[in-house]
Amino acid sequence: MSPQHEAPVTSGGRKDLQADCASCFGLCCVALPFARSADFAVDKAAGQACSHLRTDFRCGIHERLRDRGYPGCTVFDCFGAGQKVSQVTFGGTDWRRAPESARAMFEVFPVMRQLHELLRYVAEALDLAAARPVHKELRRALARIDGLTRGSAEAVTALDVNALRGEVNPLLLRASELVRARVPGRRKDHRGADLMGAKLSGAGLRGASLRGALLVAADLSGADLRDADLIGADLRDADLGGADLTGALFLTQAQLDAARGDAATVLPPGLSRPAHW
Ligand code: SF4
Helix, strand or coil: CCCCCCCCCCHHHCHHHCCCHHHCCCHHHCCCCECCCCCCCCCECCCCCCCCECCCCCECCHHHCCCCCCHHHHCCCCCCHHHHHHHHHCCCCCCCCCHHHHHHHHHHHHHHHHHHHHHHHHHHHHCCHHHHHHHHHHHHHHHHHHHHHCCCHHHHHCCCHHHHHHHHHHHHHHHHHHHHCCCCCCCCECCCCECCCCECCCCECCCCECCCCECCCCECCCCECCCCECCCCECCCCECCCCECCCCECCCHHHHHHCECCCCCECCCCCCCCCCC
């Protein structure tokens, strides 16, 4: 939830998989619910416009989100789903001008976001030279998902995204394995591990699988995370100060934005150093 935020250059260079808030009707600030917490200053129901959303669909407190108690808005990435729903699914007619379509628009957005997230991972895998043995299947998956995102609002909302993810995940896993197999030595497997608050300062995690690992508040300062697979890893408040993330796989800007780091953290190309580091 961050209209006007700087879109990271990820997703295999595909602009349509990067948030373009100027082409979106502020969907993340309306469609999604949030609860009063350390991430959001107030409660908001799904379908209710945030009180800070301006009439031009921009955020009225964009420059002060963290100070005003909305850090959760700074770590959200729609992967380009917002502009797809606004401009493609609904043809550029916003929910204020056509309130009768508002509900359908807000329902389709979270589904589209999941589809775009999948597309983003597949696009990244297609950029990995070592994953060439699965590129043909990945290209097929990309075309299929891309086609699904262009369906009607009803068709997109009715999709079984979990089933689709179940079909695509083995390809992403295979791509990851092909890349990490090139890393010398024994690679650690922390897939889905609960590493909340773990002391991993300076750890050798090169080529490790950290897929879906819970790394909330983990100390990863100075860790070697080169070529590590971080898909879906929860890095909220993790300390990445001085860590080396060169070649880290499936790392998103939102994951970085949710973590802590410093000027010495080495980032993969295409991801930017969060302003609050
Ligand atoms: S505070 Fe700003 S970015 Fe966050 S939901 Fe409200 S309008 Fe959107």
